[in-house]
Amino acid sequence: LFFQQAEKELKDPDTYAALNALFVAGLHHFYLGQWVRGAINLFIFVAGMVFLFAGHVAVGIGLLIAISLVELKALFAAQIVVQDYNNAVMERIYRAVIKD
Template sequence: MVSSDEALEEEERLRKLIRALPDDKRFAFHKEAEKQLKDPDTYATLNYLFIAGLHHFYLGKWIRGFFNIAVFLAGAIMLFTPLTIVGILLIIIITVIEFYALFKSQTIVQVYNNCVSEKIYRQIIKK
């Protein structure tokens, strides 16, 4: 996991590269970035309200999102079977993992946005 300081340094490095672009390419970068960059508050809200993994879909992490929902639902179903203890454990495990993601949401989304910005920058300079 990247620390918040490392993510900030990477973001600043990218900003310097983008500022150095000619006006037309900088405009193209910002136009594309506006479509693709994600909001940390939306990610955190989805995590907080729907602990089962919807915030992963927001960042395009479909497999992880489906895995979280599947484990959460399996745990919920097991609550009504003789495997109640296993169900409770599954729900607790997913909740603990997702609380960690909730508290690191700013950094998680910043790292995601840095990767997207780098990709857009590379595409723009190739043109």
């Protein structure tokens, strides 16, 4: 039962890293179910693009650089971030299986 449930819920670190590298708009946070952080990243990214194309180039570039620098850390720590997530998932499943 534990392994069946874990197989459904565990996440792949390579998918997380690919989502982060291809599109720095917070998709990797949505992948791990971190909806608030993903929404904040997406908002900052979209705001940067709007400012960029609305003629406020410096503000737009500043926002895009800022979000890229913050997410660069997540890209390099993808294995650790996803392993921590997977460990928490397995612990939750294990505790639920033991209760039953």
